[in-house]
Amino acid sequence: MTTLNVSATLPETPADTQATSERRLSPSRLMVLRFCANRGAVAGLIIVLLFIAVSLLAPVIAPYDPLKQDYMAAFQGPSWAHWLGTDSFGRDMLTRILYGARISFVVGFASVSIAMVIGVAIGLAAGYYGGLVEAVLMRIVDGLLSFTPLVLAIALIAVLGLGLQNVILALAATFAGMFARVTRGDVLNIKGEPYVEAAQLLGVGGAGVMFRHLLPNVLSPIIVQFGLNLAVAILLESGLSFLGLGVPPPEPDLGLMIAEGRGFIVMAPWISGFPGLALVIIIVGLNLFGDGLRDALDPKAQIS
Amino acid sequence: MSNTVLEVDRLNVGFDTAAGYVNVLRDVSFTVGEQETLGILGESGVGKSVLADTLLGLIPSPPGRITGRIIYRGRDLNTLPDAELTKIRGKDIAMIFQDPTSALNPVFRVGMQVAEPLEIHENISLRNALTKVVDLFRRVGIPAPETRIASYPHQFSGGMRQRVVISMGVACQPRLLVADEPTSSLDVTIQAQILELIRDLVRELRTSVVYISNDLAVISHMCQRVLILYAGQVVEEGPVDVVFREPKHPYTRGLLGSVPRLGARRLDPIPGQLPTLSEYLPGCRFHPRCPLPQKDQGCVQSHPLLEPETAAHRAACWKVQARVG
Amino acid sequence: MSVEHVAAASDGVLLRLAGLVKHFEVPAPLTLSNMVRRPAPRVVKAVAGVNLDIHRGRTIGLVGESGCGKTTIGRLVMRAITPTAGEIVFDGDDVAQLTGPPLFAYRRRVQIVYQDPFTSLNPRMTIRRIIREPLDVHSIGAPSERNDRVAQLMMRVGVNPKYADRYPHEFSAGQVKRVAIARAIAVGPDLLVADEAVSGLDVSVKAQILNLLADLQEEMGLTYLFISHDLGVVQYLCHTVAVMYLGRIVEVGTSEAIFTRPQHPYTVALLHSFPRMKSESDEFELKASLRGEIPSPIDVPPGCRFHTRCAIARPECARDEPALREVAPGHWAACAFPGEAR
Numbered sequence: 013m014t015t016l017n018v019s020a021t022l023p024e025t026p027a028d029t030q031a032t033s034e035r036r037l038s039p040s041r042l043m044v045l046r047f048c049a050n051r052g053a054v055a056g057l058i059i060v061l062l063f064i065a066v067s068l069l070a071p072v073i074a075p076y077d078p079l080k081q082d083y084m085a086a087f088q089g090p091s092w093a094h095w096l097g098t099d100s101f102g103r104d105m106l107t108r109i110l111y112g113a114r115i116s117f118v119v120g121f122a123s124v125s126i127a128m129v130i131g132v133a134i135g136l137a138a139g140y141y142g143g144l145v146e147a148v149l150m151r152i153v154d155g156l157l158s159f160t161p162l163v164l165a166i167a168l169i170a171v172l173g174l175g176l177q178n179v180i181l182a183l184a185a186t187f188a189g190m191f192a193r194v195t196r197g198d199v200l201n202i203k204g205e206p207y208v209e210a211a212q213l214l215g216v217g218g219a220g221v222m223f224r225h226l227l228p229n230v231l232s233p234i235i236v237q238f239g240l241n242l243a244v245a246i247l248l249e250s251g252l253s254f255l256g257l258g259v260p261p262p263e264p265d266l267g268l269m270i271a272e273g274r275g276f277i278v279m280a281p282w283i284s285g286f287p288g289l290a291l292v293i294i295i296v297g298l299n300l301f302g303d304g305l306r307d308a309l310d311p312k313a314q315i316s
Numbered sequence: 317m318s319n320t321v322l323e324v325d326r327l328n329v330g331f332d333t334a335a336g337y338v339n340v341l342r343d344v345s346f347t348v349g350e351q352e353t354l355g356i357l358g359e360s361g362v363g364k365s366v367l368a369d370t371l372l373g374l375i376p377s378p379p380g381r382i383t384g385r386i387i388y389r390g391r392d393l394n395t396l397p398d399a400e401l402t403k404i405r406g407k408d409i410a411m412i413f414q415d416p417t418s419a420l421n422p423v424f425r426v427g428m429q430v431a432e433p434l435e436i437h438e439n440i441s442l443r444n445a446l447t448k449v450v451d452l453f454r455r456v457g458i459p460a461p462e463t464r465i466a467s468y469p470h471q472f473s474g475g476m477r478q479r480v481v482i483s484m485g486v487a488c489q490p491r492l493l494v495a496d497e498p499t500s501s502l503d504v505t506i507q508a509q510i511l512e513l514i515r516d517l518v519r520e521l522r523t524s525v526v527y528i529s530n531d532l533a534v535i536s537h538m539c540q541r542v543l544i545l546y547a548g549q550v551v552e553e554g555p556v557d558v559v560f561r562e563p564k565h566p567y568t569r570g571l572l573g574s575v576p577r578l579g580a581r582r583l584d585p586i587p588g589q590l591p592t593l594s595e596y597l598p599g600c601r602f603h604p605r606c607p608l609p610q611k612d613q614g615c616v617q618s619h620p621l622l623e624p625e626t627a628a629h630r631a632a633c634w635k636v637q638a639r640v641g
Numbered sequence: 642m643s644v645e646h647v648a649a650a651s652d653g654v655l656l657r658l659a660g661l662v663k664h665f666e667v668p669a670p671l672t673l674s675n676m677v678r679r680p681a682p683r684v685v686k687a688v689a690g691v692n693l694d695i696h697r698g699r700t701i702g703l704v705g706e707s708g709c710g711k712t713t714i715g716r717l718v719m720r721a722i723t724p725t726a727g728e729i730v731f732d733g734d735d736v737a738q739l740t741g742p743p744l745f746a747y748r749r750r751v752q753i754v755y756q757d758p759f760t761s762l763n764p765r766m767t768i769r770r771i772i773r774e775p776l777d778v779h780s781i782g783a784p785s786e787r788n789d790r791v792a793q794l795m796m797r798v799g800v801n802p803k804y805a806d807r808y809p810h811e812f813s814a815g816q817v818k819r820v821a822i823a824r825a826i827a828v829g830p831d832l833l834v835a836d837e838a839v840s841g842l843d844v845s846v847k848a849q850i851l852n853l854l855a856d857l858q859e860e861m862g863l864t865y866l867f868i869s870h871d872l873g874v875v876q877y878l879c880h881t882v883a884v885m886y887l888g889r890i891v892e893v894g895t896s897e898a899i900f901t902r903p904q905h906p907y908t909v910a911l912l913h914s915f916p917r918m919k920s921e922s923d924e925f926e927l928k929a930s931l932r933g934e935i936p937s938p939i940d941v942p943p944g945c946r947f948h949t950r951c952a953i954a955r956p957e958c959a960r961d962e963p964a965l966r967e968v969a970p971g972h973w974a975a976c977a978f979p980g981e982a983r
Binding site for chain 2: 844928934935
């Protein structure tokens with residue numbers, strides 16, 4: 013082999029060392045562009061943002077005390093004093109709906125977040141380790157997922173008892189399985205990529221590989237799942253409350269309010285009607301947003 | 317050898333994108349003579365495949381914008397309506413693709429796919445076409461052709477698939493073959509077989525070839541003349557031996573200095589990297605990396621053209637032309 | 642055990658592969674006729690007995706076509722997989738079956754550069770984190786100094802350190818390849834496995850990277866196991882070349898010997914198949930001297946595994962598998978009739 017000249021340590025050519033920001037269009041930027049091009053998704057986003065704002069600001073913007081009863085003002089339709097009317101106890105509907113949305117948000121967000129943490133951890137471990145670990149974990153997940161969510165939630169409430177905390181736990185258990193499955197599937201997709209193997213060949217341990225290399229690259233579908241599950245969680249929570257298994261009265265809760273208004277459907281339809289409408293708007297908004305996220309993340313979609 | 321089969325005159329190809337007009341090929345001109353194999357040499361992203369697609373009329377416009385002329389048999393292909401182009405494509409001008417796996421439809425048997433151009437262009441029945449396909453397969457070296465016409469693409473190895481694609485290209489005995497890096501996905505010994513096959517077929521059918529590749533050695537073996545493409549424009553053109561022995565354009569010289577060979581001292585690569593489409597300059601697109609001294613405003617502002625047609629070996633460089641003149 | 646190996650040159654042997662074997666099991670395909678009793682899984686004999694010495698500070702090229710086993714050898718050396726049999730003796734210790742802390746220590750001394758630059762780096766990590774990770778994992782230097790070391794490494798491979806907080810997708814293929822090299826040398830390994838490390842790069846970029854690799858070898862005393870199908874690059878970069886076919890080494894010798902005086906018919910055919918610039922000596926003009934396709938490593942031909950495509954095969958070639966024999970000092974070929982093919 014002929015002898016080679018040893019070059020200077022520093023590179024001489026600046027052209028050599030420039031990164032061009034336009035090299036490849038960042039996947040995140042593409043995603044944002046795709047999302048904004050989708051009108052439904054943007055509408056969903058607006059609703060979701062409103063929902064979050066309302067939830068956080070309810071104590072500040074609500075005109076009345078949600079629990080204050082006023083028999084004199086009961087069964088009133090929408091008026092200037094009560095924009096959405098009053099219910100059978102004379103409580104202001106608008107206030108109760110605002111607080112009810114707040115509870116929906118808290119329960120939904122908390123339960124899906126807990127589900128995400130547990131489910132993603134299970135999915136990561138199952139996907140990464142494979143073998144017996146995967147088999148055991150995924151069979152448990154399969155078991156959880158084989159129940160209709162509402163039935164599972166009811167069964168868990170029956171075991172755990174009533175109360176807000178238990179509602180959150182029951183819903184979390186319901187959704188953990190979905191997160192686990194999605195995560196595991198995506199982990200299997202990228203497990204074979206050279207950078208994962210490179211990390212292992214570097215000596216990075218299981219936890220390091222899972223959290224530094226696998227997790228960041230499977231995050232997108234997990235976020236989409238979060239959005240979609242949030243809608244279902246809120247719906248489930250309302251359903252549980254409607255059945256009397258959720259938040260106990262006199263707390264304002266959309267499902268509970270719908271149940272309470274059942275007896276007065278003919279004479280005061282707004283008592284069930286407005287909470288129901290609020291629920292519909294929230295769910296539709298969340299679904300549009302979640303669908304929009306999912307479409308935006310679809311790697312096969314192209315911007316023309 | 318003196319007749320021209322194809323003449324490309326100041327071809328400009330660009331696309332209207334969301335970010336505005338992007339130019340890919342600028343003022344590309346060349347001719348292909350009868351029974352001549354012209355090589356188009358360029359690294360990735362310089363527009364080789366776009367050129368191939370343009371020659372076959374496969375660029376949709378809009379969003380593509382094509383100016384210039386592609387003259388085949390006295391007619392400008394750019395101005396022909398689609399119906400006319402379809403008659404020419406596959407029959408007079410045919411393509412051999414780079415990746416045989418994506419060039420073949422996985423759900424149809426190969427016999428049907430190769431028969432298709434025969435049915436369309438020679439107006440014969442499927443049965444007659446299939447007989448010809450058997451002969452074609454035998455000619456390109458696919459063993460047991462009578463049974464193999466009923467196979468699906470995935471049942472072939474890579475080299476065999478490429479033979480199928482080649483047979484599709486030569487089925488109607490075209491006058492011009494456009495081969496877009498046909499051996500880049502193959503193993504070395506298989507590549508040698510395919511290169512030999514292409515050479516034999518070209519000799520036998522007396523067809524002209526536009527051979528696109530990024531491999532200097534392959535071009536030096538397969539082609540009589542070569543066109544060097546850089547950032548969408550032709551920088552040098554001439555007989556292969558001459559261009560590779562005495563390159564005129566600094567880019568060609570840089571390329572040749574980058575090719576590793578036994579006993580060579582340190583490689584002398586061109587510093588920097590290929591510009592992306594959005595970085596194409598109005599003047600000479602190579603000048604940021606050009607090692608020539610005394611580059612001047614001319615290099616920066618105006619884009620150099622190939623020297624006049626009288627020269628057999630020409631370079632598109634102001635400095636080179638200044639020296640000669 | 643008699644171990645055949647290339648005679649040691651003046652440098653020491655860093656890595657010795659002895660009797661290395663790797664089999665993969667492929668389950669038999671399920672068809673209607675064999676659903677009741679599945680036939681035994683088929684065995685892919687990816688590496689079928691390889692002996693090789695790799696000398697410190699030198700570059701050994703491993704060449705061959707699909708199914709020859711060169712990539713598997715690379716993965717065995719990296720201990721990404723475990724051999725079915727045989728020894729991998731690195732600096733005196735057999736690492737073939739290591740686990741736990743000794744394996745972790747070994748990982749620091751051998752690193753790999755992959756073919757595709759973009760999939761070999763985590764797209765969600767900045768360049769800084771990518772190059773820093775090996776330093777953190779192996780506790781190299783004080784934590785406060787590691788960012789400086791990252792900058793130094795980036796400069797050494799030719800990427801401006803001010804771009805350390807960018808992501809791989811923002812760079813070109815050549816620059817990402819440099820980052821991958823920086824990551825590989827960050828731990829100061831003894832051996833670098835380059836698995837088609839320059840394949841797929843443009844001509845000029847390839848040359849830049851080859852220069853970089855050559856420079857690094859000089860400065861750091863690195864040893865390279867250079868796996869490639871590109872004979873031109875191997876010819877330029879490698880001191881020693883080993884030619885593989887269907888899981889075995891069929892010829893090994895210095896680069897000069899292999900490329901000017903090949904002894905094994907497969908090597909001869911390879912050299913004929915490999916297009917070279919016409920301006921070079923045309924001792925091996927381009928011709929397709931091999932007929933047929935490469936056999937699958939599941940169904941290795943009996944006797945000499947190359948005999949089905951060999952231009953000079955004799956009847957005995959179908960019976961007896963030739964061993965690697967020294968046909969000239971430091972030049973070994975596994976053929977009963979070395980030097981006869983042209």
